Amino acid sequence: MANLDKYELVIGLEIHAQLKTESKAFCGDEVKYGEAPNTLVSPISLGHPGTLPVHNKAAVEKSIMLGLACNSDIREYNSYSRKNYFYADLPKGYQITQFDTPICNGGTVEIELENGASKEIHLTRIHMEEDTGKSMHDLDIDNTLVDYNRAGTALVEMVTEPDLRSGEEAYAFLSEVRKLVRYLDICDGNMEEGSLRCDANVSVRLKGATEFGTKVEVKNMNSMTNVKKAIEHEFIRQVEMIEAGEEIFSETRSFDALKGTTFAMRSKEMVNDYRYFPEPDLPPLIVDEAWKMEIKSSMPALPKVLFQKFTSEFKLSDYDAKILTEHKEIADFYLELCEHTNNYKAAANWTMGAVKNWLNSNAEHIANFPLSVATISEVISSIDQGTINYSAAEQTLFPALLENPKATVEQLIAQLNLAQEGDDDVLQSLIAEVISENPAKVAEYKSGKTGLLGMFMGQIMKRSKGKADPKKTSALLQKALEE
Amino acid sequence: MKRYRSLSQIRLDIDEGKVSCSSLVDYYLERIAQNSHLNAFLEIFDEDAKAQAKLVDQKLKDGSAGRLAGMVLAIKDNISYRGHHVSASSKILEGFEAVYTATAVERLIAEDVIIIGRCNCDEFAMGASNENSAYGAVKNADDESRVPGGSSGGSAVAVQADLCLAALGSDTGGSIRQPAAFTGNVGFKPTYGRVSRWGLLAYGSSFDQIGPISRSMEDCALIYEIMAGKDPHDATSSLKEVDSWEYSPEKKYKIGYIKETIEREGIDSELKAHFNEVLDGLKADGHEIEAVSFPYLDYMVPCYYVLTTAEASSNLSRYSGMLYGHRSSEAQDIDTTFIKSRSEGFGEEVKRRIMTGTFVLSADYYDAYYTKAQKVRRVIQNESKALLDKFDFLISPTTPTAAFKLGEKASDPIQMYLADIYTVQAPLAGLPAISIPTGRTKDGLAIGTQVMGNSFEEKKLFNFCKQVLESYENL
Numbered sequence: 023m024a025n026l027d028k029y030e031l032v033i034g035l036e037i038h039a040q041l042k043t044e045s046k047a048f049c050g051d052e053v054k055y056g057e058a059p060n061t062l063v064s065p066i067s068l069g070h071p072g073t074l075p076v077h078n079k080a081a082v083e084k085s086i087m088l089g090l091a092c093n094s095d096i097r098e099y100n101s102y103s104r105k106n107y108f109y110a111d112l113p114k115g116y117q118i119t120q121f122d123t124p125i126c127n128g129g130t131v132e133i134e135l136e137n138g139a140s141k142e143i144h145l146t147r148i149h150m151e152e153d154t155g156k157s158m159h160d161l162d163i164d165n166t167l168v169d170y171n172r173a174g175t176a177l178v179e180m181v182t183e184p185d186l187r188s189g190e191e192a193y194a195f196l197s198e199v200r201k202l203v204r205y206l207d208i209c210d211g212n213m214e215e216g217s218l219r220c221d222a223n224v225s226v227r228l229k230g231a232t233e234f235g236t237k238v239e240v241k242n243m244n245s246m247t248n249v250k251k252a253i254e255h256e257f258i259r260q261v262e263m264i265e266a267g268e269e270i271f272s273e274t275r276s277f278d279a280l281k282g283t284t285f286a287m288r289s290k291e292m293v294n295d296y297r298y299f300p301e302p303d304l305p306p307l308i309v310d311e312a313w314k315m316e317i318k319s320s321m322p323a324l325p326k327v328l329f330q331k332f333t334s335e336f337k338l339s340d341y342d343a344k345i346l347t348e349h350k351e352i353a354d355f356y357l358e359l360c361e362h363t364n365n366y367k368a369a370a371n372w373t374m375g376a377v378k379n380w381l382n383s384n385a386e387h388i389a390n391f392p393l394s395v396a397t398i399s400e401v402i403s404s405i406d407q408g409t410i411n412y413s414a415a416e417q418t419l420f421p422a423l424l425e426n427p428k429a430t431v432e433q434l435i436a437q438l439n440l441a442q443e444g445d446d447d448v449l450q451s452l453i454a455e456v457i458s459e460n461p462a463k464v465a466e467y468k469s470g471k472t473g474l475l476g477m478f479m480g481q482i483m484k485r486s487k488g489k490a491d492p493k494k495t496s497a498l499l500q501k502a503l504e505e
Numbered sequence: 506m507k508r509y510r511s512l513s514q515i516r517l518d519i520d521e522g523k524v525s526c527s528s529l530v531d532y533y534l535e536r537i538a539q540n541s542h543l544n545a546f547l548e549i550f551d552e553d554a555k556a557q558a559k560l561v562d563q564k565l566k567d568g569s570a571g572r573l574a575g576m577v578l579a580i581k582d583n584i585s586y587r588g589h590h591v592s593a594s595s596k597i598l599e600g601f602e603a604v605y606t607a608t609a610v611e612r613l614i615a616e617d618v619i620i621i622g623r624c625n626c627d628e629f630a631m632g633a634s635n636e637n638s639a640y641g642a643v644k645n646a647d648d649e650s651r652v653p654g655g656s657s658g659g660s661a662v663a664v665q666a667d668l669c670l671a672a673l674g675s676d677t678g679g680s681i682r683q684p685a686a687f688t689g690n691v692g693f694k695p696t697y698g699r700v701s702r703w704g705l706l707a708y709g710s711s712f713d714q715i716g717p718i719s720r721s722m723e724d725c726a727l728i729y730e731i732m733a734g735k736d737p738h739d740a741t742s743s744l745k746e747v748d749s750w751e752y753s754p755e756k757k758y759k760i761g762y763i764k765e766t767i768e769r770e771g772i773d774s775e776l777k778a779h780f781n782e783v784l785d786g787l788k789a790d791g792h793e794i795e796a797v798s799f800p801y802l803d804y805m806v807p808c809y810y811v812l813t814t815a816e817a818s819s820n821l822s823r824y825s826g827m828l829y830g831h832r833s834s835e836a837q838d839i840d841t842t843f844i845k846s847r848s849e850g851f852g853e854e855v856k857r858r859i860m861t862g863t864f865v866l867s868a869d870y871y872d873a874y875y876t877k878a879q880k881v882r883r884v885i886q887n888e889s890k891a892l893l894d895k896f897d898f899l900i901s902p903t904t905p906t907a908a909f910k911l912g913e914k915a916s917d918p919i920q921m922y923l924a925d926i927y928t929v930q931a932p933l934a935g936l937p938a939i940s941i942p943t944g945r946t947k948d949g950l951a952i953g954t955q956v957m958g959n960s961f962e963e964k965k966l967f968n969f970c971k972q973v974l975e976s977y978e979n980l
Contacts, residue, residue, distance in 0.1 A: 065605055069823040071598065072585045072607060072704040076740045106819050106866070108843050115822020166839070297866035299875060302710035302816055304740050 025265070030229045031257045033186035033222055034146075034237075037199055039178050039209040040153065040217040041084045047152040047176035048075030048118060048304075055215055059169035067174040069113030074303050081176035082125070082307060084208040085150045086317050088178060089126030091202055091324055092145055097125050098309055102150075102301040107294045111155035111168050119179075121298040124149035125309070131182075131202070132326075133194040143195050144183040153177050184223070184234065189250035189257075196220060196246045205324055205350045213245050220249050224256040226264065235260070236270040240284055243277045252277040252284060259284065328353050336366035345374055351388045352378070355395065362399035365406060372398055376420050392427040400431040414440045414488040444491040446498070449482075452490065453502050456481045467503050475500065506532045508667050511721035515575040515670070519565060526558035526565070526575055526619060533577050533621055537668045543644045545653075545662040547582050548590060549622040557619045564617060571616035572731065576724070578613065579663045579672040582623040583630055584715065585704035586610055593629045593706045594638035597824045597831045597850025607704020608739070609673065609715045609732040616731050621669050624659030628852045629821065630680050630708045632656045633924040636915050637854040644911070645687060647950060651908040654684030654924075660718050661688040671719040671728060675705055677712045678809050679903075679928025682940035685718050686903035686953025689942040691725045691970070692718045696960045697935035698743035700729070701736030707820040709813030710741075712932040722971040725939070726750050729963065743961070750964045752971050757791050761896035763799040766927060773906040779944045779952050780902045786976060787900075797892060804881050806922055809929040810858075811865050811878035818862025824850065857918065882933050889934040893959040898969060901927045903940040903953035931957050941970050943977050 046053055049066035066073045082100075089096050103121035126148035134140045155173035159166050180199065186192050200218060203209035210217040220243060225235035240256060243249045255277075260270055275284040323331075325347040332343035347353050352373065359369045377398070381388060401419060404410045410419065422434050435441055443449065456478055457464055467474045478499055482490055506524070509515050518524040534551055554577070564570040580586060583593040585603040592598040610620070627637040635643040635658025643658040645651040646666040653662045657674025661684035664672050674681040676694035685692020693716045700715045707713060717728040733747040762784065767777050788794050826832035826846025833845035851859070865874035892899060905926055914921045931938035937960070940953040954973070958966035 068828055070604065070829070071591065071593070071601070071706045071823070072583075072603075072702075073605075074703055074739050074741075076738065104819050106822060108822065108825060110827055110839055110842075113823060113828055115825060116819050295868050297819070297863065297868075297871075299815060299819070299866055299871075302741075303707075 026257065026261055028228060029226045029257075029261050029264075030231070031187055031189075031253070032184045032225045032227060032234055032237075033188075033192055033253055034184040035180075035182045035186065035192060035195060036221045036223070037180045037182075037196070038153075038219040039088075039180070039199075039203050039211070041081050041176040041178060041208055042210065043078060043080045043084065043176050045078060045080075046174040047078050047081050047150070049073075049174060051174065053175050054171075055210075055217070057171055059167070059171060062171040063173070067113065067170060069115070075118060075301075077304065077307060078176060081150060082309070083317050084176075084206070085125050085148065085178045086309065086314065087206050087208055087321055088180070088203065089129060089148050090314075090318055090321065091206055092126070092129035092131055092148070094126035094129030094145060094148060096309055096314055097123055097127065099123065100125050100307040100309060102304045102307075103298045104301050105151075106297040109154070109157075110166060111157045111170070111173065113155070113170065113173055117152060117154065118301055118304070119151035120149035131195060131198050133191060133198050135194060136190065141185075141191065143185045143191075146181040146183055148178055148180045151177050151179060184225075189253040192222065192253055193246050193250040196249060200246075201325060201348070201350075205322060207322065207350075216244065219244075222249060222253055222256075224253055224260070225270070226257060226260045235264075236272050238270065238272065238284075239274045241274060241276050241287065244279070248277055248279055251282055255283055322350070325350075325353070328357075332356075332370075336360065336370070338366065338370050342370050342374065346370060355388050355391075359395040359398055362395055363402050365402050368402045368405070369399075372402065376416065380424065393423055397423060397427075397431060404431055404435065408442060408444070408491065410435055410440050411442050411488065411490070411492055413483070413492075414442070417488065439487075440489060442491045443486050443489040444494055446494075448486075449490060449495050449498055450502075452482050452485050453478075453495070453499050455485065457502060464503065475503075478503070509670060509720075511719075511724050512573070512576045512670065512727065513723060519575055526561045526577075527555065529575070529577055530554045530558040530619060530621065533667075533669050536666070537622070540646070540666050540668060543646055543649070543662050543666055544625055544641050545643055545659040545666065545668060546579065546622045547592070547594065547625050547640055547659070550589060550620055551622075554619050554621045561617045561619060571618075572727065573613060573616040573618040576671060576728075577619045577621050577669045578728075579622055579624050579660060579669040580610060580620060581626050581630075581657050581660050581672070581674050583626060583675055583706040583708075584610060584623075584673060585706070586620065586623070589623065591623065591706065592639075594626050594640055595628045595824075595850065595852065595855065596639045597847070598829075599831050599850075601830050603704075605704065607715070608701035608736045610704065612731050613728065624657070624663050624672060626659050626674075627656035627680075628855050629706065629817070630656040630675055630677055630713075631817070631854050631858055633679065633683055633921050634909070634911075634914065635659065635684070636911065637852055639852055642911055645908050647688070648908065648948070650910055651950070652687065652911055652913075654687035654904075654908065656680040656684075657692075657718065658684050661685055661690055661692070664688070664690050664718050664720060671717055671724050673715055673728075674718050675708075675713055675715050676928075676932065677709045677714075677813060678932055679925045681716045681718060682903050682928050682938060682953070682955060683924060686940045686942070686955075687908040687951060689945075689951030689953075690718050690720060691722060691939065691941050691974075692716065692953075693725050693729060693939045694931060694937065695729060695733060695963060696743070696937040697932070698741050699733045699745075699747070699937070699961070699963070701732075701734075701739040701742045703736055703738035707816075709816045709932075710820060711816060712809075712813055714932070722941075722967055722974055723752075726963075726967045733963075745961050748964055750967045753968060754972060754975075756968060756972070757793070758897040758965075758969055759793045759795070759895075760787060760898050760900050761795050761797045761892055762900050763802070764796040765799060765802045766901045769802060769905075769926075771905050771923060771926070772902065775946050776902050776904070776906060776952055779946075780954065783900075783943050783954050783973075787973070790972070790976070795896070797896075799888065799892070801881075801885055801888065802926070805885060805929045805933060806926055808878045808881040808885065809925065809933055810861065810922060811874050812882060814858045814862035815866050815875055815878075816862070818859045818866065821851075821855070821859055826850070854918070885930065886934045889930060889936060889957075890959070893936070893957075897958070897965060899957045901955050901957075903927060903955040907946050907948075907950035907952055927955055931955075936960055937963050937966055939966060939970050941974055941977075943973065
């Protein structure tokens with residue numbers, strides 16, 4: 023094994039995100055995943071003679087949103103270019119893209135590493151383009167089959183500076199970008215389905231070197247884990263080559279997920295001259311300040327902003343805030359719940375506990391959660407007002423509500439007889455029962471083993487079927503034990 | 506049946522019951538059959554035309570007929586018409602049927618035009634003689650040993666030989682005006698962006714415009730007015746309102762002419778003398794005429810060819826044998842499908858331009874050719890606009906010679922390209938320009954005069970041209 027410690031890994035990523043638009047980038051064809059092949063096509067997406075592209079405003083706006091979220095500069099004067107090459111899945115023989123005037127320049131994405139440290143990854147650019155069709159080489163023995171449903175759908179390509187230094191960082195960057203596009207609701211962020219795709223430019227150099235090594239482009243990594251694996255494999259492969267005195271060639275390699283290795287696809291020397299030139303069919307697109315502001319004001323809150331709000335305004339711990347902002351739909355649910363209650367901490371606990379447990383065990387999306395935030399807020403206020411104690415709420419009331427979402431909290435508390443027992447006489451008699459049944463434990467308690475209090479509490483709770491008011495019971499119990 | 510020069514003449518006779526759309530269509534179909542040797546048409550839509558004629562005759566009786574009722578029109582074979590073949594006179598689109606209709610055609614049909622067939626042209630509109638057609642050359646009806654000009658040669662001859670009342674052509678560097686001049690017709694290229702390109706098979710996208718070829722100024726203006734205007738399918742189409750034109754005679758204009766156009770070598774002496782006569786006539790009619798210098802003439806044709814071939818090399822990439830059109834029977838895999846289908850499907854001139862365009866866009870030569878040509882185009886645009894701020898129109902011969910012999914320039918592409926010398930300025934600058942018939946040579950060949958106006962000032966251009974045409978009415 024080569025001495026990896028001497029070397030530094032340098033990675034830049036190119037991420038393609040398929041924009042969630044109703045129609046394609048330059049025509050009205052519907053955009054949908056998993057439809058029968060070649061059903062979402064038109065003369066335009068099939069490149070019929072005499073057809074022309076037109077701008078899709080929604081695609082432009084979503085691209086701008088991503089740029090604004092990354093603090094990129096948004097270009098005012100946007101032109102499109104044609105990237106010319108021949109391939110079966112490219113009906114026009116060229117792809118409409120942005121070459122020298124990307125809609126977003128610069129910007130950063132902050133990633134968090136496993137050790138808790140954070141790092142800013144700089145973006146070179148984000149530009150808009152159209153997707154190709156999909157070639158399928160394994161469905162027919164003799165032929166490649168092509169599905170043009172995807173041809174012409176709107177993409178953004180995000181290109182990073184060579185700021186990443188490990189597979190882990192690349193993984194963290196991708197998760198951050200995925201979170202971002204999902205928050206902005208501009209892309210499904212699904213690498214397996216290909217709505218989010220990633221190519222990696224990987225090179226190595228001796229630690230301390232200022233020049234970059236020759237970069238190799240790695241493609242076909244259809245999960246975040248594969249991106250990490252491919253990069254780690256490339257690191258070892260390239261270091262071994264250098265150590266063996268071999269030269270690294272600028273080439274494109276494909277990741278083999280089964281073997282966990284990469285193999286050469288084509289060398290860059292043989293690469294196409296794409297003959298970019300301005301797309302004459304599309305006039306320049308002007309993004310003025312007013313439009314930019316309109317887009318900005320329509321943007322949903324980003325995880326960072328929500329984290330801030332949750333920790334400072336709602337006084338949650340960093341840990342809770344992080345969990346709640348991990349997924350947009352959970353954060354949204356929590357925010358909605360907080361509109362119905364001021365007990366933000368309890369709202370966080372219910373969201374992260376009972377609600378998430380139900381989602382996990384039923385493998386359901388939050389949109390299908392049976393209870394309204396109003397109902398959950400009633401549960402919280404029932405506890406706060408002392409009508410019911412937490413354990414009864416969590417163990418009995420909540421499951422009952424899930425079974426019967428139409429019932430009200432009030433109805434179920436009555437029906438299930440869950441109202442908290444606060445009557446001194448009832449509590450005293452329960453305490454007396456427990457004390458008289460456990461003389462040995464009482465003696466131990468009295469000799470200083472105060473930790474036994476919990477055991478007594480547990481027994482009383484059990485006897486009250488969870489209804490005993492814990493605060494009151496605890497006070498009375500302590501008093502009784504010390505007598 | 507008498508030869509009609511305009512739709513208004515036809516409408517008068519229809520009103521008087523002397524003629525009907527059906528009888529007109531029969532007449533033109535007969536004329537087309539008699540003149541099939543001219544090779545103006547690639548296909549006759551006879552059944553469609555007859556059916557449409559019946560329909561329009563009924564509408565005329567009901568009083569619900571559109572503005573083009575009575576007009577029998579031919580379209581160039583690079584314009585999409587749903588359910589009909591369209592091939593751009595190329596083997597690569599052999600058998601291809603359009604699945605949608607060009608906006609320009611759709612708007613004309615909505616006004617009850619009758620489309621009689623599709624006309625031969627230079628392959629993908631690349632040529633100035635109509636000799637670059639996979640379906641053979643078109644002959645000039647005035648002298649069948651001569652070319653009709655190109656690329657809209659079939660459309661021009663169809664009107665010239667009375668095979669229809671008017672025709673659509675497309676103009677990229679002169680492809681409407683030059684054949685119109687060679688055939689004694691009116692040929693008009695609108696301001697870039699006026700007529701939707703949706704459905705026009707692209708050659709040079711930033712130059713291409715559909716326009717009419719007709720016998721009269723009124724028909725030209727009417728066809729234009731109906732076709733023009735914003736089309737949501739074409740992002741480069743202009744939002745500017747299209748006004749209708751009404752003739753006002755006796756207007757006096759300020760007209761410039763670029764002296765290099767007639768001082769330059771290569772202009773035929775007979776055409777030069779004719780142009781001077783035209784200028785004298787205009788002066789005599791009270792217009793103000795001034796000679797100006799425009800030192801960019803020699804750069805125009807090279808600039809035009811760099812930019813149009815660049816765009817064409819990309820525009821024609823879709824003809825690959827993959828999704829439609831000709832696929833080589835020898836195609837074995839992806840590469841041979843592309844290479845063999847394209848090698849077999851395209852003609853020589855198209856290949857020459859695709860290769861030229863590919864070259865000027867290639868990484869090593871991009872700045873030297875494409876970027877430089879873009880800059881030259883900008884200069885030509887600015888300088889042309891500056892002249893048109895000063896003058897109402899710029900006037901020139903449409904062509905340096907009258908119709909040349911078939912085969913005369915076919916082996917010399919440079920000579921052929923220079924046939925466009927006066928016509929490329931308008932599309933380079935995006936300006937509207939008309940060729941009107943103003944004379945004949947001793948041998949009886951038509952001579953055209955070109956009038957170029959400022960952007961979107963089509964109305965003024967029509968008005969002036971009508972005035973000029975009135976003094977040459979007997980041509």
